[in-house]
Amino acid sequence: MIEYIFKLIITFTLIVISCNSFAQKIKKEKREIQEIKLIFKDFTNNNNILQINKELDGTLILPTHFKNYKNYFKEFDKNGGALLNFTPSKIHKLIKSDCVYLNYVTLNDSNLLFIEKSWFPNNKVKTLTDSARKLYKHYSQDFMKPIFFRNYKRCFIAFYYSDNLYSYFLKKKNKHWVYDRVYKIVAVD
Amino acid sequence: MIKQFKTILFIGALLLTFMSSCKKEIVMEAPNESQTVSNELKTLVTKVRAWRDSLVSNKTIGSSENNIKSLSLSQNDIVPPVIDWDKAFKNFDTIGKKGISVPLSYDPISGNYLQFVTSLVKNKITGFIVRTLPDSAYHKIHRNRYDFSNFSGTIIVYDITGKYLNQVNFKKGDAIKANNNSTNKWGQIKIFEEEVLPEVVVIGHRKRSTSYLLIFLNNIKGVPNQEFDPNFDGGGVPVGGIDDGLLEIINEITDPCLKYLVNNLQNSDKLNNAIGAIMQSVFGKSAKLNLTFKQDNNLIGKKTLRAAYGESQQLSDINFEIRLNAKKLSEFSQERQTLTIMHEILHNYFFNAYGIINEPNGHTRMLNDYIEEMASSLENLFPNLKDHHDVTIALCFDNLWSSAGPEKEFEIDPFEFNNAISKYNSLGVNLNNWKSLAMDAKWNNSLKDGDSPLGTASDCIYK
Numbered sequence: 001m002i003e004y005i006f007k008l009i010i011t012f013t014l015i016v017i018s019c020n021s022f023a024q025k026i027k028k029e030k031r032e033i034q035e036i037k038l039i040f041k042d043f044t045n046n047n048n049i050l051q052i053n054k055e056l057d058g059t060l061i062l063p064t065h066f067k068n069y070k071n072y073f074k075e076f077d078k079n080g081g082a083l084l085n086f087t088p089s090k091i092h093k094l095i096k097s098d099c100v101y102l103n104y105v106t107l108n109d110s111n112l113l114f115i116e117k118s119w120f121p122n123n124k125v126k127t128l129t130d131s132a133r134k135l136y137k138h139y140s141q142d143f144m145k146p147i148f149f150r151n152y153k154r155c156f157i158a159f160y161y162s163d164n165l166y167s168y169f170l171k172k173k174n175k176h177w178v179y180d181r182v183y184k185i186v187a188v189d
Numbered sequence: 190m191i192k193q194f195k196t197i198l199f200i201g202a203l204l205l206t207f208m209s210s211c212k213k214e215i216v217m218e219a220p221n222e223s224q225t226v227s228n229e230l231k232t233l234v235t236k237v238r239a240w241r242d243s244l245v246s247n248k249t250i251g252s253s254e255n256n257i258k259s260l261s262l263s264q265n266d267i268v269p270p271v272i273d274w275d276k277a278f279k280n281f282d283t284i285g286k287k288g289i290s291v292p293l294s295y296d297p298i299s300g301n302y303l304q305f306v307t308s309l310v311k312n313k314i315t316g317f318i319v320r321t322l323p324d325s326a327y328h329k330i331h332r333n334r335y336d337f338s339n340f341s342g343t344i345i346v347y348d349i350t351g352k353y354l355n356q357v358n359f360k361k362g363d364a365i366k367a368n369n370n371s372t373n374k375w376g377q378i379k380i381f382e383e384e385v386l387p388e389v390v391v392i393g394h395r396k397r398s399t400s401y402l403l404i405f406l407n408n409i410k411g412v413p414n415q416e417f418d419p420n421f422d423g424g425g426v427p428v429g430g431i432d433d434g435l436l437e438i439i440n441e442i443t444d445p446c447l448k449y450l451v452n453n454l455q456n457s458d459k460l461n462n463a464i465g466a467i468m469q470s471v472f473g474k475s476a477k478l479n480l481t482f483k484q485d486n487n488l489i490g491k492k493t494l495r496a497a498y499g500e501s502q503q504l505s506d507i508n509f510e511i512r513l514n515a516k517k518l519s520e521f522s523q524e525r526q527t528l529t530i531m532h533e534i535l536h537n538y539f540f541n542a543y544g545i546i547n548e549p550n551g552h553t554r555m556l557n558d559y560i561e562e563m564a565s566s567l568e569n570l571f572p573n574l575k576d577h578h579d580v581t582i583a584l585c586f587d588n589l590w591s592s593a594g595p596e597k598e599f600e601i602d603p604f605e606f607n608n609a610i611s612k613y614n615s616l617g618v619n620l621n622n623w624k625s626l627a628m629d630a631k632w633n634n635s636l637k638d639g640d641s642p643l644g645t646a647s648d649c650i651y652k
Binding site: 002003006051075076077078083089091092140141160161162163164165166168179181182183184185186187188189 | 193194197488490491492493494495497498499500501502503504505506507508529532533536540544545547548551591592596598599
């Protein structure tokens with residue numbers, strides 16, 4: 001009887017813990033999406049740091065998804081990932097724990113994040129598949145998934161097209177994302 | 190039974206502890222690196238602000254010991270703008286000498302810069318309002334308002350209430366006495382040659398300086414004589430600073446021919462060579478920006494994997510790098526190689542000048558605004574091209590042609606490219622056959638198949 005009660009308690013505890021962890025994961029993803037929406041809001045109106053193409057009526061042209069870093073290393077920076085190897089730096093305001101986290105995420109990220117129309121006010125966004133973007137070469141930049149760190153106070157964003165890479169750090173100021181500093185920009189001729 | 194229960198309980202407790210420790214997400218708050226520097230700056234600002242407020246409210250100026258009253262404004266006096274203390278930055282951090290400066294106003298067109306400068310030595314504060322007014326010719330070249338190397342122009346000093354005290358005119362770095370044009374030893378740019386200054390991180394500005402402009406107080410009318418201190422630990426107004434002994438352009442190219450071409454551009458006459466001037470003025474004379482040239486004979490596109498001639502990288506807000514493929518460039522004449530170097534310098538200049546703005550993209554900007562600068566700079570370095578201006582321009586178009594294409598984020602719209610050629614045609618420079626014109630100076634004549642009569646051969650050949 002006691003054994004039965006105990007098994008019941010254990011099972012119940014495990015269910016609670018797994019629910020909790022699952023809820024936490026969803027909460028984290030939800031938070032990331034909230035922050036990504038805020039980045040789009042803060043950077044596509046006045047300061048188009050993401051160099052997003054717009055139609056005349058302001059409709060944004062975006063790929064269907066953010067690329068993961070596995071794609072990035074497969075398609076770009078093939079030389080051993082030299083460009084995105086984060087090391088502690090005063091210039092970039094990166095401390096060791098930031099670098100450990102950023103390197104871990106960039107090396108292990110294999111999930112695509114799909115861009116949803118509902119993220120944008122009035123759904124003013126047009127998403128183009130990779131094949132459509134190849135057809136219309138105007139929209140060739142690939143966005144990588146933003147990486148948030150320091151408790152969502154800093155963010156690393158990057159995008160590339162052809163042999164060019166643009167990457168920046170953003171920071172949170174007064175509940176808005178603002179441009180912080182360049183990480184690396186590469187232009188090959 | 191009890192024993193079994195105890196074991197199960199123990200395992201259960203262990204499992205619970207393990208699970209509860211696993212589920213926590215630890216969020217580490219990173220320490221703020223600039224906190225210490227920021228606090229120090231705040232302390233300095235508080236001190237200076239209190240000092241300034243006490244003097245201004247008492248209507249006293251200069252040394253409080255002499256209690257000189259600020260009287261009504263004369264013709265040369267100014268009404269000082271309201272000081273925005275948030276803009277304060279630590280101007281210099283020499284050993285034992287600290288001070289803050291606060292920008293008051295700046296006109297980028299004339300270079301007229303008004304600032305509130307102070308120095309603190311042994312808790313004694315001195316401060317002035319200083320106007321820097323460069324000559325137009327000087328300002329045209331020296332866009333960095335803190336760069337006083339070979340300064341030509343006027344520096345006017347006011348007390349903290351805006352009362353005119355004195356002015357010093359400079360010509361090529363030498364102070365000239367107002368009335369007789371003879372150079373005077375006071376007010377000259379003092380160079381701290383041997384002194385090692387610690388590098389400091391300050392809000393808004395990062396200074397690394399071994400020289401600065403200093404006007405001695407005992408030569409400023411209206412301020413009582415103060416002891417001249419040969420160690421410069423006070424008694425002067427630090428107006429700005431720049432390290433003119435250290436060039437921030439590092440040439441790590443190993444190929445002697447290519448290295449020579451980079452040096453040639455770096456040492457070009459700034460007045461006649463616009464691209465050389467950009468290189469020297471933007472990167473060479475700024476303690477804030479570093480440009481490094483590196484050689485990479487295996488340079489390839491990151492995605493396309495095509496062999497590339499050059500690559501520009503902005504590695505941070507202050508560090509820039511140009512990588513050149515000496516092997517691939519050796520196909521070209523010296524003129525055409527130099528154009529590639531200019532092309533990469535312009536990329537880095539745009540990174541710095543336009544930051545995140547990429548409309549128009551760098552190549553289109555080169556086409557629309559820098560063709561003439563590239564051409565005249567090239568002719569300055571290679572006078573053999575001066576009588577063949579059409580060839581020079583065609584060579585510039587040749588340099589940009591590979592950057593024309595449909596990808597509007599980084600390529601030149603071919604329609605715009607053809608428009609630019611038509612523009613030259615309408616101006617009387619016949620570029621209908623620009624490709625064959627460019628061939629006249631494009632290839633390296635040291636090569637077997639090199640056939641460019643106007644091009645200068647390069648002796649460094651790779652097989």
